[in-house]
Amino acid sequence: MNKPVPPQSLRPDPDLPTCDLRRVGAHPDHWYPVAWSRELKRGGTLATAFAGEPIVLVRPRNGPVFALEDRCAHRQVPLSKGTVDGCAVRCCYHGWAYNADGRCTDVPYLGKDRLPNGVRAYPVREVGSLILVFPGDPALADVTPLPGFAALEDPAYKTRKFGRFVRCHYSFMHENLMDMNHQFMHSKQMGQMKPRVLGQKREAGSIEVRYSFSRVGGKQPLGEAVIFGERRGADKALAERDVMTVRTEYPYQTLRISTDGQPAVMDLWICYTPQDKEQRTNRTFGLLSVRRPKVPFVIDLLWPLLVAFTERIFKEDRDIVELEQAAHDSQGCDLNQEVFPVIRSLRGLLAEEGVRLPQPAL
Amino acid sequence: MNKPVPPQSLRPDPDLPTCDLRRVGAHPDHWYPVAWSRELKRGGTLATAFAGEPIVLVRPRNGPVFALEDRCAHRQVPLSKGTVDGCAVRCCYHGWAYNADGRCTDVPYLGKDRLPNGVRAYPVREVGSLILVFPGDPALADVTPLPGFAALEDPAYKTRKFGRFVRCHYSFMHENLMDMNHQFMHSKQMGQMKPRVLGQKREAGSIEVRYSFSRVGGKQPLGEAVIFGERRGADKALAERDVMTVRTEYPYQTLRISTDGQPAVMDLWICYTPQDKEQRTNRTFGLLSVRRPKVPFVIDLLWPLLVAFTERIFKEDRDIVELEQAAHDSQGCDLNQEVFPVIRSLRGLLAEEGVRLPQPAL
Amino acid sequence: MNKPVPPQSLRPDPDLPTCDLRRVGAHPDHWYPVAWSRELKRGGTLATAFAGEPIVLVRPRNGPVFALEDRCAHRQVPLSKGTVDGCAVRCCYHGWAYNADGRCTDVPYLGKDRLPNGVRAYPVREVGSLILVFPGDPALADVTPLPGFAALEDPAYKTRKFGRFVRCHYSFMHENLMDMNHQFMHSKQMGQMKPRVLGQKREAGSIEVRYSFSRVGGKQPLGEAVIFGERRGADKALAERDVMTVRTEYPYQTLRISTDGQPAVMDLWICYTPQDKEQRTNRTFGLLSVRRPKVPFVIDLLWPLLVAFTERIFKEDRDIVELEQAAHDSQGCDLNQEVFPVIRSLRGLLAEEGVRLPQPAL
Missing domain, CATH: 2.102.10.10 (Rieske [2Fe-2S] iron-sulphur domain)
Known part of the structure; x- marks a missing residue:
């Protein structure tokens, strides 16, 4: 019998963190x-x-x-x-x-x-x-702050509550939302949007990154127009003056879009509650608040479009993070090669703020 | 990274037996x-x-x-x-x-x-x-007695043969049948019956407990009336004169109901044959014999009612013992807090009479 | 608690090879x-x-x-x-x-x-x-020969391409095809055929066995007649003059039937590509070439019969090799008692030519 051939993909990445974030x-x-x-x-x-x-x-x-x-x-x-x-x-x-x-x-x-x-x-x-x-x-419990849901209680916003069971570690969810380069994946839904990092801020227990976007191809989708339709033409949504702020305030995550320091046109709060002992699954709870346009009821009429649009986006995201978890299960460790400094910082934050899990039975 | 928080439910129960009965x-x-x-x-x-x-x-x-x-x-x-x-x-x-x-x-x-x-x-x-x-x-084999099925061969009785595959260790089945306090679970089917222990008897290889019952609420079900209808009014079934004897004669179990030392009106023989190597599943074989009333054919006419009634009872039992097994699988050990002396004795009997299983692969 | 009784089936077979071929x-x-x-x-x-x-x-x-x-x-x-x-x-x-x-x-x-x-x-x-x-x-790669598919490119043959996912180690597939005593299993499809070994040849990287057959019962099936119908009567297929040569040329396998040194009437090439890491599944790729009879188009007319016939044969084979794998999974080792020298040689070849797998997680 012959010596086994070590699969090339098991060579360690020298850049790997010393702990496996997925554990x-x-x-x-x-x-x-x-x-x-x-x-x-x-x-x-x-x-x-x-x-x-x-x-x-x-x-x-x-x-x-x-x-x-x-x-x-x-x-x-x-x-x-x-x-x-x-x-x-x-x-x-x-x-x-x-x-x-x-x-x-x-x-x-x-x-x-x-x-x-x-x-x-x-x-x-x-x-x-x-x-x-x-x-x-x-x-x-009493000294730990509850999350705030300002937009949910503000009549200037209409809020969609959504959630689903996702078969992945919560860290994949944080990374997915914070790395806006993954707009590439949604280009069929949203057209081609080129993100630009305006800056990032790392504080105790939180990390925040701000992006602007320029549309480089495709048409603005109707769902997005529900959010932005009031202020600009259909081909100008997410214009360069708009700033998207994605923030992980451990353990929660938020995404806000606003222009020139005005109130947010969109405000998302989201949390990924681990379900199983090994935390390879999570239940996602999200509150997506959209600022009502000046003409009343327009947003209510267009709401089903927004729902369908966000469902398609979320489905693409869920599918890919579940594939990430499946790859981790199969490889038995985290072989990701992360090149985006924002995500490297986020991974550091999630590792520092978390707890060590018992070693898996497998 | 922080120290893990030990889940409260993993604190050992000082009352636990030194061996895990489910193994x-x-x-x-x-x-x-x-x-x-x-x-x-x-x-x-x-x-x-x-x-x-x-x-x-x-x-x-x-x-x-x-x-x-x-x-x-x-x-x-x-x-x-x-x-x-x-x-x-x-x-x-x-x-x-x-x-x-x-x-x-x-x-x-x-x-x-x-x-x-x-x-x-x-x-x-x-x-x-x-x-x-x-x-x-x-x-x-030759010197080991076969179980007896007296009622099965006695024309004074009609016998229902039933059986099913149940996803639990056989010990959960013994405990379920012997602990008549679980009548609480069947109160939708049987009304509220309050059991009273008349006595228990522990001998080599066996344990026996005798109960009487008083109805504290609800109506007698039709299925039960098939068994008792001949002798008393619909609201008096399982009256205090009736004695239910539940017996584990290792490895079999029987349940008999009789009055004043007369022949049993109901006589159940049951065995739980382990199926898989870890014995976390069993196939149940039961013979439920009911004494024929004096008016012939009545029992045959009413038989479908008795079948449907017992099926509903058995389904409730199967569901709960499978949840017990699932809890054991998830906890990895037996954390039951048993307070009923009869069941404590039964557990001792089952542990003494059984064999040690190989440690599970998980 | 009593001492466990060791199951009789776990007694080691003194004839077992020192390595487990299924690993x-x-x-x-x-x-x-x-x-x-x-x-x-x-x-x-x-x-x-x-x-x-x-x-x-x-x-x-x-x-x-x-x-x-x-x-x-x-x-x-x-x-x-x-x-x-x-x-x-x-x-x-x-x-x-x-x-x-x-x-x-x-x-x-x-x-x-x-x-x-x-x-x-x-x-x-x-x-x-x-x-x-x-x-x-x-x-x-460049110095390793590709398999040849002579019959596939020869217009004298018509070729069926077939394949399926099979839940077993590839070695069970090699043994199945090479041990023609398993014709017993196909006797409902093919009638009773008695194989006789004419000789075997073991060389570096290959093993070959030649059989003749005599029909001892049953009727020739129509599917087989598609292959042999031209040359002899329906009750004479696979006559003693026919020689079946089964060859494992590592890692491929071939089966050819020919008469008196003439070109093969049937020529099968097959390979079992392992799918999972533990190699307990394989995807089978087969090319079954049948020599066209002299009357043109007859083979095309009868082709659906041949397809149905071979599908039934393959289904029987797949079912049994999957049961072999299931037995190995359950026993945790290879307890086969092989008595046929050809298969003992084949097992030696497969063990020598293969690589050691990592120990399974289970």
Whole structure:
């Protein structure tokens, strides 16, 4: 038998960071969205997750949402299969009940003086249209700021809420949005746009990059015109005076477009909540706010166009980041050759702010 | 990068047994059902399994069933894909033949004096409507009692044969049936029944618990009335005079309901044969015998109701034990907090009577 | 808890070779087919693979096919998702371009003087109707002979091109075709044929065995008559004067049938290109050439019969070799008891000519 031939692609890249960014966990000491408010009915439960920890959300008929580990202390089956009983959730199997603190308040066949240990409770907040939990050290929840959704509450904006399950590490999402050179991929949807970096800013816990764009080919799409149509002709959208600011304010990301220091015409807030223990999947929660034009109702009429347009863009993005994750799974390490300084800085930020994950079982 | 936050749910429970019951194998030195008699036609073969060992059942046109390792000694393909040839089974690939002892009796292209080793044969019995094999030490087969099916052969009873593939360790099945506090889960089907333990009995190789029930809410279901309708009013079924006896007589389980020492009105025999090597799945074989009421044919008319009723109950049970297995898979160990002494005893019995499994590949 | 009972089937076979043939990789220093020519359009790309290495084939509008590692050097996403741009392929994500040598020739947002490393290029040839790559040491490509397809180009033959994805190690394919005792499996399709070994020849890099056959039962199938119908009666096909020669000329395999030294009536060339890294799957490329009878067009009329006949045969073969692989996966090693000297020789050849694979993750 002969000696194996080492595949050329396994040669290490001398530029690789010493840690593999795709094995860095999202730091749990932040508020993470786990559901949209409308998903959780009064008197209902909802199964969600953060990084492999199953979390049940419970909305009593009277009283605020609470969040518990989604496993009965008894036999570990999901409490989300149970029923809401007053201010408690009761496991479907043997009827054990837990209150908002996770304390076991009733076992139907056991004296109240002999009740067993309960389950973990998570700090929870409901802000705007999102339910957020704090999966880290509960003592830090109150001193950790919630994300702000200024445009969502400003009547000058109309907001689209969107989200999806994406089979990739959250870091691929951050890199995708921040590297506007990937407009190349959307050129069928958006025409050819040439981005120019105006500057970047790295601070503690955040990185920001500003771009201008010039259209080098193709036509402005109708979806984009919904956003920009009021101010300029159809062939002038994203003109050089427009500035796009993409910012990772760990763990969130925002993208704003504005002109000459005026209020943003578009304001996107987005978060990628890890789902499984190895954080190779995320659930994306996005709020896309568009400034209403002066003529009322125009934006409402054109809204379906914007929805369809953004869906096509998001689909292209999801497909490519899932291919990135698949390549990482197959290669077993991160062999990316990054040449764009902004993305190198972003990777440093995500590595510094995250936590080390346990080594994967594979 | 920051230190990881240890998830709260991974703190060990001081009450945990020193072995993980879900990694204890069913002891092979017992008779286990692997198929219903009607599944195996004359002149046919049937692929079955015990704990990851593939077993082929063969029923020659003349002669009793035999059972072999379901792999040809030559190239390891399933003999169950082959054909019955007289009193032998012949592999479909190159035609090697094996008799009931597992001896290789013919290789079409080899002299009779040069025949290779054969395959393992299993002791096999056909009792009532089941085919049982003895997967352990064959020398013990004759001295190991077969399970009895008294009610099956008693014309005073009508018997339903049922079975399904369940994705969980057999121990979850034993615990499910023995812990009648899980009536809580069936309250939509059966109304609210409050169980009371009358006593338990632990002997070598067995454990038995007796319950009485009182109805605290809901209506008696029609399916239950098929069993009890003759003797009392619809709102009095499972009255306090009725005694339910649940017994694990390793490795089998029975459940009987009777009143004042009279013959049982219901008599269930059940066995959970492990299917895969890690025993995280089982095939359930159950015989549910119901005493015929004095008016003949009533039970036959009402039988479809009983079938539908028991199917709904079994589905709820299967769903929950599969969730238990999924929780164990995800947690990697058994974190159950058992408070019911009967189940603690049962777990001790199952651990003592079982065998240690090889450590899982995961 | 009791001691485990070791399953009898895990006793080692003293006859086992010291290496497990199913963990021997196909040697990469040969030309392997990875696609049919018709699969790759002008101006298109095609994703293929060799032993877990993803390979993109690119056919520029003007110029020959080239083959690269199917991962962009930047973010490792498949180049096969990209577009052909002149004589280069451009990644769909950020637009990096690579030429036929794998050199990166353009990053849209980077100066030409700062271009990063490119990707691996594979020697590639297009012969007959196949695209072949050389996955091993490129320096050996030119001195390594391409397979010949004499019958394909000879107008005296009509050729069927067929192929499929098969979930097994390539060695099971070689053994299947070379061991004609497996005619037993096809007896429903072909009747009972008794093979007789006329001789075998083992040389460096090859092994050849010659068979004659006698029909011992059943009728000649129509599909076979397409091949032999011209020369003899329906009940005389594959008569004893016919010689079937099966040859593994590493890594290819051929099967020829001829009579008395005349030109072959049937000539099969086949190759099994490993697909995944552990080589537990292969893509089969076969060319089945049949000598045209003297009456023209008869073969064309009867061709659909031959296609249906061979499809049935191939399906039986694919099913059984996939069962062999499944048995190996389940047993974790090769427990085959081979008694046929020809196959023992073949196994030696395949082990000697192959490469050691990395140990599997499982």
